[in-house]
Amino acid sequence: MRWMWIDRVVELQPRQRLVSIKHISLAEEHMHEHFAATEARSSLPVMPGSLIVEGVAQSGGILIGHALAFEQKIVLAKVTRVDLDHDATAGDTLRYTITIDQFGPQGASTKGVVDLLEVWSGKSRTIGHIDLMFSVLENNMAGIEFPEGNFVFGEAFKTLMRNSGVLIPGE
Template identity: 55%
Template sequence: MRWMWIDRVIAFEPRKRLVAVKNVSLAEEHLHQHFAAEGALAPCPVMPSSLILEGMAQTAGILVGSVHDFREKVVLAKVASATFERDIHPGETLRYDATIERMDDMGASTVGIVDRYSFVDNAWAPVGRIELMFSHLDQNRAGTEFPEENFVFGENFRTLLEGAGLRKFTRL
């Protein structure tokens, strides 16, 4: 099973920027464990920072992969930095805004800004900033076989792109 931590692509500037959103719902099982009720403490469901980071990695990875029409196997090579200013709760929407800082044959570096929309406050607010580095496996490990199922660019990914009107990329 491939976990998708973005729901929809809302903006795309080829070779530059991709923006995606994730609606956080109490129906998501991981929220019941993070943080569950304990003793006299009431439950306080919060989206784990690691999953917020994964959502940005998927957003930025799609952007990096799109540069070469998804012909390269793109993998997350390094989390250069990640800072988070606030927790994310059910009922809020995350917005991942990824931009490419550097791109070459071996990989790319990206910067991502994460915001959240609270329907209670009726406003966007900053959540954090994430700097990621990606590697092109085909360039860096030429001759090595890598199973296709290990990469994000599968059927769910195609459906996500098609829903965003990016049909050009769904014929992989």
């Protein structure tokens, strides 16, 4: 499944809150490059912060898209805040808890909490906060026109949602 940075939606309260998880694996190619070994040190596999932001954005997109019956195109428009204070590595699970802060016809703002879960110890702790803004493309303020088909919630998203038990209208 290309470019999906969450593995499952585990909780969805319509128009309010969504919780998703992302398991991190050494089989993910980027873990070998981020960071590759150098002469000075051995390899250091760390989940890139940018992909954590993308996972939170995908989670927020589903939460907002669900509220609009997936009929409109929801895109990440602004990264308002990113604070990550601990690395996540292979074997860790990340949990993203997204809540809608404000919601209007043109878009929404969300607050996200990133927790790191250690499956082997059962421990979890909050390692970051990611606040985002999403735009509803059909109502964007720039007045730009986009293709009619919903290119945002394509097959990859639908597979994820079906696998998570999220109902997709029309199915």
